[in-house]
Amino acid sequence: MSEQNPCLTCGACCGYFRVSFFWGECQSSGGTVPDDLVVQINPTRVAMIGTDAKPCRCISLDGEIGKRVGCTIYENRSTPCREFDASWENGVHNSSCDDARAAHGLPPLQANPSLWPQGDGGVV
Numbered sequence: 059m060s061e062q063n064p065c066l067t068c069g070a071c072c073g074y075f076r077v078s079f080f081w082g083e084c085q086s087s088g089g090t091v092p093d094d095l096v097v098q099i100n101p102t103r104v105a106m107i108g109t110d111a112k113p114c115r116c117i118s119l120d121g122e123i124g125k126r127v128g129c130t131i132y133e134n135r136s137t138p139c140r141e142f143d144a145s146w147e148n149g150v151h152n153s154s155c156d157d158a159r160a161a162h163g164l165p166p167l168q169a170n171p172s173l174w175p176q177g178d179g180g181v182v
Contacts, residue, residue, distance in 0.1 A: 063144075064144060064167055065127075065144050066126065066127065066128070067124065067125060067126055067127070068123070068124065068127065068144070068159065068164065069119055069121060069122075069123040069124070069127030070123055070124070070155075070158035070159045070161065070162045070164055071142055071154075071155065071158045072109075072115065072116040072118075072119040072123075072127070072129070073113075073114060073115045073116070073119065073123050073158075073161075073162065074114065074157070074158035074161050074162070075109065075114070075138075075142075075154070075158065076105055076109045076110060076114065077105055077106040077109045077116055077136060077138050077139060078099055078103050078104065078105040078106075078109075078110075078138070079091075079103065079104065079105075079136040079137050079138055080102060080103060080104075080137075081096075081098070081102060081103065081104050083104075083136050083137060084096060084104060090133075090134040090135075091104075091106075091131065091134055091135070091136050092131060092134065095107055095117050095118060095131065097110050106118060106136070116129075118130045118131045118135070123162050124162055124163070124164050142154070142155075143155070144167060145159075145166060145167040146167050146168065146169045146170065149169070151169075155167065
């Protein structure tokens with residue numbers, strides 16, 4: 059991921075949304091997400107610890123939101139994390155990104171193609 063990537067100085071989504079997904083993404087079921095980082099929310103779904111209540115902060119988020127952040131399980135993160143694009147990543151506005159940033163007092167991202175070098179997808 060490029061050092062220019064605004065996600066590396068944001069992390070607002072990791073401190074705003076519940077990250078829930080099918081339990082089959084956990085390591086004990088053949089997936090990639092470490093079992094000790096999730097909590098069961100119903101018979102078929104789990105959530106990242108820390109995102110199952112408000113205020114939330116994903117257990118895997120390292121750093122200070124709005125300053126410098128990273129995901130401690132980036133290569134093993136769940137589908138919702140892999141599929142969440144920052145606003146204007148791939149040239150598409152994401153109002154959910156704007157909402158998360160606003161909740162942390164951060165301005166919305168602006169369209170700027172130079173921030174998203176080719177092949178530089180996903181959040182931290």
